[in-house]
Amino acid sequence: MMTLEPVLTPHGLLTLRQTAQAPASEPEQGSRLEKAFLRGSGHGLLWLGADEVATILPPVLSYWRELGMRYMTALCALHSVGDGRTKPPVPIPADGELDTMAAAVPPMTGAEYLTTSVLVNLWRGMDAAFDAELVQAKLSVQEFLKSRHPAWNLVGRVHFNLAENRKDEEAPFAFLATYTTRLSAEAKAQHLPLGKALQEYSGARNRQRLLSLLMPVQRAAESCPWLKTMVNAGDIFHPLRWSPQQALQFLRDVPALESAGVVVRMPASWRMNHPARPQVKATVGGNAPSQLGMDALLDFRMVVTLEGESLSKAEIKRLLAHSDGLALIRGKWVEVDHERLNRTLEQFEAVERRAAADGLSFGEAMRMLAGAGIAGDKTAAPADIDWSQTVAGPWLAETLATLRHPDWLLRVDPGQYFQGTLRPYQQSGVQWLYLLTQLKLGACLADDMGLGKTIQVLSLLLVIKNEDRGNRKPCLLVAPASLLANWAAEIARFAPSLKTVVVHPSAAPSEKLNTYSADKFADVDLVITSYGFLTRMPWLETTSWRFVVLDEAQAIKNPAAK
Incomplete structure (x- = not known):
């Protein structure tokens, strides 16, 4: 102490x-x-x-x-x-x-x-x-x-306070302008009605302090006609009864008020200083699809919610029938923008119809979760993020979680066939790659140079080989010609049990290469070739591979690349 x-x-x-x-x-x-x-x-x-x-x-x-x-x-x-x-x-x-x-x-x-x-x-x-x-x-x-x-950011400033007044049906809102002059012993700003400032700063000596306090209100009044009317009439210094329409106008002008230096305080029950908004909520991938990969067809379900609770069809109809403004739904004030809500509903209903007829692909689901529309579908443009929400259902959420945390997965081990020891992060990398192969999805392994991308790929190849004993199908590795020898050396060192063939002039004469075909590699685990040679051997392009590994993948980052 x-x-x-x-x-x-x-x-x-x-x-x-x-x-x-x-x-x-x-x-x-x-x-x-x-x-x-x-x-x-x-x-x-x-x-x-x-x-x-x-x-x-x-x-x-x-x-x-x-x-x-x-x-x-x-x-x-x-x-x-x-x-x-x-x-x-x-x-x-x-x-x-x-x-x-x-x-x-x-x-x-x-x-x-x-x-x-x-x-x-x-x-x-x-x-x-x-x-x-x-x-x-x-x-x-x-x-x-x-x-x-x-709290210091609030002292010496005018606050516009909006509160609910449920007992007054004609004017269910109350407005009061206050100002803060000091902090309490608990470091909380102490508020006084703005009318008190006229008394506290009375006299010529305090005129400058009063003008200083009211300066933000004058600036705000220049862009808010309703506020200018209140200032001119002196109503700004008194408590006021407000209708929902007046409260909505106040709500819409919050950015202008705050940019002028006025502090805005909304009803305590409003989250993030904003009334509740109905949201069109879509859930994608609630159940496991019948097949996996980019062609998997996921289920799609849509509801309209208010602060997490689903609305009935009657309540949705009432919202759509309500004119723009604030509506009291389930005892809560709700902001209604008829055009935006209706447009969002129509977009999600179109996706729902499409999903029911043709299914929603994994890629389309990912675009929706990312806030993007479905590519090539004009009816499924990006929805209004303030009025919509797309979430992953149980199956998809669990799948995405394991993609983000491969260490949660059951350990996959290349076993005795791998002549080395994987570091913990390399083991996680192998588990992540293995999960993606099970989902039939592609992956980009982007570890920094020297961290062992090669041995992670070789470990995956060994795991796949041990699993697919009854269904042998070769894999293809494409790399720059300068790295082919390095791959062959790494395989010989760490995974000698992988049966490998290098299809490239540096490893075999041209006469022999011209005799190669897909059926010659039925018992081969891995075929290695270069990007340049790939385009010269049509059978490499037409063969069905277990999967393809692209080393130095920036070679294919351009869609126009050969």
Whole structure:
């Protein structure tokens, strides 16, 4: 536990020192404070006021934190503090505020040196420290405030609050503009009705603070006619009853309000500050298909949901019949956009009809999960992501999970036929490749150079060979001509039981190569050739292989490649 106490020097510098008599602090907290004060009094006070607002501190440190919090509050009240990366100097408190604070200093070492002028110098030190740390952080002022403590981003700002009022059928919403002037002891922004600002900042001396507070409201009113009307009429300073139509207009103008600097607060029951939206939810691959691979036909099921609960046909019909706006469904306010909802429904219904008639392929299912439409199908364009959701059903979800986590799979082992030891990540790679071969899907093994892609492929070939004893079918390996000898050497070293034939002029004379045909390799495990020679031997192209391995696969990345 750190035992720290503040000390004021005769020259007005505030420092920290360790002492056995001071109340103990948490080690991490004490370390942070020491580090800040080592940079100077201003940095230390700034840390206390900006970062330790909700921390339990000894009385003497709490006193100095109060000075730091007063500085932060005054900073937040500046009208020019926004998205910029600089700020003007923070005005020194007037009206004897610092005189009162100097007179209330608790017992501490150097308390006799504390005067109003010392507090003024410490205030200026905090201002310089803030500017220096802002430059170092390379953030806007508001971003920097939020990084110190999220609540500071709310102080000194106007808040527009929307709440539900279920007891009023004609006006089921209430609107109230508030502002925050300080943080509570729990580091929560304290709200006051905006009308109170007219009283708090009354008088010519406080006119600038009032204008600063209302500046974001004036900016927002320039792009929101309804707000401009409220400001001109003075309604902005009073609680208001609102209809669903007024609440919807407010909802749609949230981006404009926030960009102007107004903080928007929605009903607590609205997730992510937004009313519920009906979603067209599609589930793909609930059951295992009759066959696997890219040609597998997956099932497709569609429902309309509201916050995860399925809606009945009657409720869907009611939603579609409702005009755009906010509708009360199942006791919840729901946003209705008739055109977008109807368009999304039509798109998913078209996919559902197609799936019922012809099935949905694995590739098409992957496109839908990725938020893309089905290639070549104009009726299945990408759906509106705000009004739709496509999820994997139980079978497809489990399959995708095992693809992402091959270590979950049962271990596949090339056994004694592999003359080497696979590292853990190589074993995972073999399991992943094996799963994809079982699903009849292709794979791109993209481990970095030197991490053993070759021996992972050879291990897979050995596993397949041991499994397919009764159904022998050769595999084809295509590689750049310069790597053919390397493959032959690696096979001889790690997988000598693989019966391999190299079909290339570097391994056999042209006369012999011209006599080769598919039926000559019935008892061969692996045929190796080059990209260039592949195009010169038509039978290589027409033969049905167990699978094909392409080394240096960038050779075929272009669709126009031979």
